[in-house]
Amino acid sequence: MSTLVDGIHLFADKAGLLNLExxxxxxxxxxxxxxxxxxxxxxxxxxxxxxxxxxxxxKVIHFPDHHIQYGAxxxxxxxxxxxxxxxxxxxxxxxxxxxxxxVKPALLHQLVNHMQQHQRYTQSEPCSQISCAQAAKVxxxxxxxxxRLLVILSNPVETDIFGADVIKELVYRVLCGSQGKTLFGxxxxxxxxxxxxxxxxxxxxNYASPITVETxxxxxxxSVSAFHRAFKQxxxxxxxxYLKKVRLVKAKDLITANxxxxxxxxxxxxxxxxxxxxxxxxxxxxxxxxxxxxxx
Numbered sequence: 001m002s003t004l005v006d007g008i009h010l011f012a013d014k015a016g017l018l019n020l021e022x023x024x025x026x027x028x029x030x031x032x033x034x035x036x037x038x039x040x041x042x043x044x045x046x047x048x049x050x051x052x053x054x055x056x057x058x059k060v061i062h063f064p065d066h067h068i069q070y071g072a073x074x075x076x077x078x079x080x081x082x083x084x085x086x087x088x089x090x091x092x093x094x095x096x097x098x099x100x101x102x103v104k105p106a107l108l109h110q111l112v113n114h115m116q117q118h119q120r121y122t123q124s125e126p127c128s129q130i131s132c133a134q135a136a137k138v139x140x141x142x143x144x145x146x147x148r149l150l151v152i153l154s155n156p157v158e159t160d161i162f163g164a165d166v167i168k169e170l171v172y173r174v175l176c177g178s179q180g181k182t183l184f185g186x187x188x189x190x191x192x193x194x195x196x197x198x199x200x201x202x203x204x205x206n207y208a209s210p211i212t213v214e215t216x217x218x219x220x221x222x223s224v225s226a227f228h229r230a231f232k233q234x235x236x237x238x239x240x241x242y243l244k245k246v247r248l249v250k251a252k253d254l255i256t257a258n259x260x261x262x263x264x265x266x267x268x269x270x271x272x273x274x275x276x277x278x279x280x281x282x283x284x285x286x287x288x289x290x291x292x293x294x295x296x
Contacts, residue, residue: 004143005072007150008033008055008097014154023100026153028163030102037095042087044284046249049197050102051174052076053138053146057096059088063236070135075142077179079186080197080234081204083245099146103171103183111172112187134179142173192230195220199231203239207246208270213239247271248284255293262289 012018012035015026023034030050042062058071062085070076072091088096138146149166152158175183185193199216216239217227231239251265260268266277282288287295 003147004055004138004150007147008099011150011154012097027156027159028149028153028167030104031149031153031167032100033097034100035095035097036088037090039089039096040087042085044083044085044245044249046246047078047082047084047086048100048102049078049080049082050100051170052078052098052100054096054098056094056098057088057090059086059096061086065236068135073138074135075138075174075179076135077174077182079182079193080200081246082235083237083242083249099149101167101170103186105186107168107171108183108187111168111175112184115172115175136178139173139177142170142177145170145173192222192226193234195222195227196231196234199227199239200235200242203243204246207243207250208268210270211243244280245284248281251277251281251289252285252292255289259293262293265289 009018012020012033015033017024017033017035019037020033020035021037023032025032036057039057042060047061052070053075054071054073056072058069060067060069061076068076071089090096145166149170152162152166171183174180185191186197188194199220202219203211203216213228214224216231217224220227222230228239231237231242235242237245247269251262251269251271254260254265254268255262262278262281263274266274271277278289281292285292
């Protein structure tokens with residue numbers, strides 16, 4: 001992993017990101033660099049779907065009935081956005097650093113189709129509740145292509161010419177690994193995992209509008225009972241609980257980043273009652289909206 005550590009430090013230095021706190025888009029669309037000089041306590045947030053590679057530091061993500069720790073030399077694959085609680089830790093005083101990479105559906109389907117034609121990937125077992133969100137070790141082939149990605153990100157010409165091909169190989173390497181089943185499940189259009197993913201895309205695009213479980217189930221051609229069961233298996237939450245957490249995280253972003261008042265943020269994310277919003281916000285974040293606003 002020393003090669004990746006050196007590579008990400010060199011990239012951050014060339015990009016002027018050695019003092020970054022947070023995350024930023026790189027020159028390659030869908031690839032983000034993240035850095036934090038200090039750890040952070042356990043807090044609710046929404047993890048976006050994709051491939052998350054930790055090069056330095058470590059994180060623990062908490063689900064309702066289990067937790068996952070991943071750190072330097074690990075990667076995590078999330079097929080869908082997940083509302084969860086996360087805490088982060090620095091090691092030996094060194095900042096947390098890594099990359100997150102979006103997986104485009106068209107690329108995923110192309111790769112899976114090719115792999116099936118060559119009988120390279122025949123795993124058809126559905127994602128189980130826990131196996132769909134597990135950390136895995138970066139193996140040598142994956143490490144090589146991550147290193148290649150870090151090199152081209154420092155060169156705009158190489159990013160433009162080779163970027164798409166490098167991401168294609170990186171996703172292929174992940175598909176070949178122990179967490180490939182998560183991405184493979186997304187490519188199975190009629191599978192429950194893929195249907196829930198499509199429902200989540202609709203939910204995230206329309207979270208501020210009135211949403212019912214019946215509407216979401218109908219959009220993906222499932223009965224309400226089957227949809228509810230599949231949704232909870234994939235996300236560890238019921239649809240309405242998931243929607244509430246998304247709205248609360250979005251509202252917190254509005255308060256901290258935009259300076260919105262609590263009542264404004266509540267209505268912008270879909271709440272019709274400011275008092276209900278304040279109660280649920282306090283319960284979720286252990287702080288009132290006003291306390292969050294003052295500490296922003």
